[in-house]
Amino acid sequence: MLGVGAAFLRAGGTAGAKDAKKYSQEEASYRNTPPGLETCRACSFFDEPRSCTVVEGTVSPEGWCKYFAHVE
Numbered sequence: 238m239l240g241v242g243a244a245f246l247r248a249g250g251t252a253g254a255k256d257a258k259k260y261s262q263e264e265a266s267y268r269n270t271p272p273g274l275e276t277c278r279a280c281s282f283f284d285e286p287r288s289c290t291v292v293e294g295t296v297s298p299e300g301w302c303k304y305f306a307h308v309e
């Protein structure tokens with residue numbers, strides 16, 4: 238969970254920061270297919286339909302990165 242906290246801090250630390258810096262897909266080790274059962278669709282950072290609040294660019298609902306966080 239440390240990585241998730243770091244992601245929040247890097248993203249600006251506050252909700253609604255429009256120019257918040259996001260991780261690049263390379264920094265986040267993003268991939269279009271998950272290594273296990275966790276997918277972006279089930280991540281609390283996923284933003285429908287194809288983006289993420291902490292990772293740049295287009296994000297597939299079936300993708301995954303190292304900042305995955307379970308939806309509470």
Ligand code: SF4
Nearest residue numbers: 277280282283289302
């Ligand atoms: S796993 Fe979560 S944090 Fe990572 S790219 Fe997908 S939605 Fe974003």
